[in-house]
Amino acid sequence: MMRISSLFTFCFLSVVSAQTVYLAGDSTMALGGGGSGTQGWGVPLSQFLTIPVVNDAVAGESARSYSDEGRFTSLINSVKSGDFVVHHRSMSAPRLTQSCILTSGIFFWFGHNDVSAGAVDNGKQDAVGDGYNITSTVTAANGTQILIHSFAFYIENAVNAIKAKGGIPIISSLTPDNIWTTTSPIVIAAGGRFVTYAQSVGVDTSITYVDHYDYVAQAYNKLGQTAVTAFYPIDHLHTNANGALVVAEAFVRGLLCGTSTLKNFVNAAGKAVPSTRLLVNESSFVVAV
Numbered sequence: 595m596m597r598i599s600s601l602f603t604f605c606f607l608s609v610v611s612a613q614t615v616y617l618a619g620d621s622t623m624a625l626g627g628g629g630s631g632t633q634g635w636g637v638p639l640s641q642f643l644t645i646p647v648v649n650d651a652v653a654g655e656s657a658r659s660y661s662d663e664g665r666f667t668s669l670i671n672s673v674k675s676g677d678f679v680v681h682h683r684s685m686s687a688p689r690l691t692q693s694c695i696l697t698s699g700i701f702f703w704f705g706h707n708d709v710s711a712g713a714v715d716n717g718k719q720d721a722v723g724d725g726y727n728i729t730s731t732v733t734a735a736n737g738t739q740i741l742i743h744s745f746a747f748y749i750e751n752a753v754n755a756i757k758a759k760g761g762i763p764i765i766s767s768l769t770p771d772n773i774w775t776t777t778s779p780i781v782i783a784a785g786g787r788f789v790t791y792a793q794s795v796g797v798d799t800s801i802t803y804v805d806h807y808d809y810v811a812q813a814y815n816k817l818g819q820t821a822v823t824a825f826y827p828i829d830h831l832h833t834n835a836n837g838a839l840v841v842a843e844a845f846v847r848g849l850l851c852g853t854s855t856l857k858n859f860v861n862a863a864g865k866a867v868p869s870t871r872l873l874v875n876e877s878s879f880v881v882a883v
């Protein structure tokens with residue numbers, strides 16, 4: 595169950611006039627992670643920003659359930675329109691060119707995840723496919739047939755509602771599991787279809803997309819399988835606090851490499867992430883939190 599719910603792991607941020615960052619996602623982002631001492635990366639993220647982070651991620655949620663349960667609506671209601679100033683966007687090269695992802699699509703090869711439920715709908719699965727208008731008819735627990743929509747449908751509706759209120763949505767791809775290739779080179783396994791879906795939402799709605807999957811994979815590959823496995827005390831999905839920190843750092847690096855105005859709110863600790871954390875070897879990588 596945890597495994598299925600986790601397949602939805604996008605992050606959705608909105609920078610508003612009150613200078614607040616809202617996060618929406620699942621247990622890998624949420625306070626308390628998946629329980630049993632694990633932690634979501636939305637928690638340490640606040641260490642790296644100069645503005646408050648409101649972590650509205652909830653364990654077990656999918657794009658559809660987050661939408662159907664009214665959580666997007668609540669979040670959208672919290673977002674204030676106003677005077678957020680869109681700062682100058684530097685067109686200069688990212689400061690750490692060698693570690694920024696400058697092309698997209700390099701991780702699109704495999705769809706190793708499938709959130710489809712079995713014969714009975716679980717309230718979380720989305721219609722399979724990359725596109726706003728894709729739908730599917732499924733059998734609810736009470737036996738009735740219900741229409742469900744795609745990942746893009748649920749997310750893009752929220753994105754557009756946030757935009758309408760003057761917020762600035764950002765979408766990131768889900769983060770990797772502790773699953774590695776079995777043949778050399780041993781690296782984090784490729785992202786699945788939800789990485790692709792998240793990027794498509796970014797393109798379709800013209801919002802910033804952070805390829806969080808690949809930034810985390812980059813950090814994990816540098817650390818190596820043994821060190822990364824120590825981040826996963828209960829399963830291959832939920833990190834401990836050290837792992838959450840690495841995942842948050844990877845997100846910050848993604849921000850710094852990109853053009854979102856949220857990068858203007860990365861603090862000194864966040865700006866130090868690429869050089870002091872992700873680019874050093876593993877003995878000095880993991881810091882106490």
Ligand SMILES: *[C@@H]1O[C@H](CO)[C@@H](O)[C@H](O)[C@H]1NC(C)=O
Pocket residue numbers: 726727
């Ligand atoms: C979805 O379908 C509607 C109605 O046919 C159409 O207007 C819209 O362009 C479609 N959206 C996408 C993203 O294909």
Ligand SMILES: *[C@@H]1O[C@H](CO)[C@@H](O)[C@H](O)[C@H]1NC(C)=O
Pocket residue numbers: 734735736737738740
């Ligand atoms: C059956 O379940 C679906 C999904 O939860 C719900 O929308 C519908 O109203 C239910 N129908 C009845 C007759 O209870």
Ligand SMILES: *[C@@H]1O[C@H](CO)[C@@H](O)[C@H](O)[C@H]1NC(C)=O
Pocket residue numbers: 875876877878
């Ligand atoms: C890793 O960093 C430590 C501490 O800076 C250093 O002593 C060690 O030689 C480094 N190892 C490698 C393989 O670079």
